[in-house]
Amino acid sequence: xxxxxxxxxxxxxxGTVPRAPKKGFNGKRLLLRLLVPAILVGVxxxxxxxxxxxxxxxxxxxxVLRIGQDFLSTDPSTFFLGKATYEHLLPSLGRAxxxxxxxxxxxxxxxxxLGSLPVAAALFQPLIHLGRSLPSPALLxxxxxxxxxxxxxxxxxxxxxxxxxxxxxxxxxxxxxxxxRLQAATVFKIRPFDVLFHxxxxxxxxxxxxxxRTSLSLSLIIMIISELQKSKNGLGYLLVTTQRTxxxxxxxxxxxxxxxxxxxxxxxFHIAERRVLAWHRGAxxxxx
Numbered sequence: 001x002x003x004x005x006x007x008x009x010x011x012x013x014x015g016t017v018p019r020a021p022k023k024g025f026n027g028k029r030l031l032l033r034l035l036v037p038a039i040l041v042g043v044x045x046x047x048x049x050x051x052x053x054x055x056x057x058x059x060x061x062x063x064v065l066r067i068g069q070d071f072l073s074t075d076p077s078t079f080f081l082g083k084a085t086y087e088h089l090l091p092s093l094g095r096a097x098x099x100x101x102x103x104x105x106x107x108x109x110x111x112x113x114l115g116s117l118p119v120a121a122a123l124f125q126p127l128i129h130l131g132r133s134l135p136s137p138a139l140l141x142x143x144x145x146x147x148x149x150x151x152x153x154x155x156x157x158x159x160x161x162x163x164x165x166x167x168x169x170x171x172x173x174x175x176x177x178x179x180x181r182l183q184a185a186t187v188f189k190i191r192p193f194d195v196l197f198h199x200x201x202x203x204x205x206x207x208x209x210x211x212x213r214t215s216l217s218l219s220l221i222i223m224i225i226s227e228l229q230k231s232k233n234g235l236g237y238l239l240v241t242t243q244r245t246x247x248x249x250x251x252x253x254x255x256x257x258x259x260x261x262x263x264x265x266x267x268x269f270h271i272a273e274r275r276v277l278a279w280h281r282g283a284x285x286x287x288x
Contacts, residue, residue: 044057056248057252067257084238092223095223098158100219107215108208112200114128115172136222136225154226162218170204176207185199213269220262
């Protein structure tokens with residue numbers, strides 16, 4: 001062991017010890033990240049200028065201007081948000097987040113129970129795999145029949161569709177903790193409440209967040225599907241309305257809004273994940 005320390009000391013004295021790369025502005029990496037989006041916008045622009053596809057593909061600039069016209073405003077009293085933002089965007093976002101929140105609570109609670117109790121996991125395994133195999137869009141009519149035509153069926157459908165990644169990742173996270181830690185907690189007579197919040201949840205949280213990231217994307221997809229029928233507002237409702245009225249400029253504007261919404265939510269989730277799991281990156285020396 002002393003020989004190893006001496007060798008490292010010599011490397012440090014010679015200046016040959018590898019150092020972590022310094023983080024900073026990287027213009028080359030930024031250009032690489034913008035290259036593919038720029039190509040896609042160029043292809044979009046070319047298709048919109050074509051005499052055939054241009055009938056159905058709106059000009060990108062006109063679509064962006066339509067976003068400013070419908071979803072933004074110059075009125076400070078409305079926080080510079082337009083009428084479409086309050087009538088369609090925010091309700092859709094509220095349904096998606098409500099469904100994701102419900103799925104998170106149910107998935108984490110059930111995952112901890114099933115991961116901690118092998119008997120319960122074996123008992124409910126067939127039912128879980130059956131529920132996971134059912135396609136959520138096909139159950140839209142069932143949820144409308146059970147919960148009416150308001151926001152409730154849409155929220156429950158979103159929760160049903162996105163709960164599975166959270167559930168399975170939580171079960172896997174609890175199983176990865178190992179029985180030795182739980183046995184040590186039992187030997188030292190640690191209260192079950194403390195075991196849950198200081199052993200199980202911290203140990204399973206990296207995989208829980210991995211499931212949450214997947215469910216976040218799915219929640220936006222199922223949100224649109226749930227609003228395609230029997231809806232009076234929402235981005236999905238706007239997509240159907242613009243198709244029926246042949247308002248393709250607004251149709252593509254809504255698609256841009258959906259893309260921006262997905263990127264923004266993913267960025268915010270990434271920040272929250274980095275803050276919550278900072279201890280995990282430090283313990284495992286995982287640095288982005």
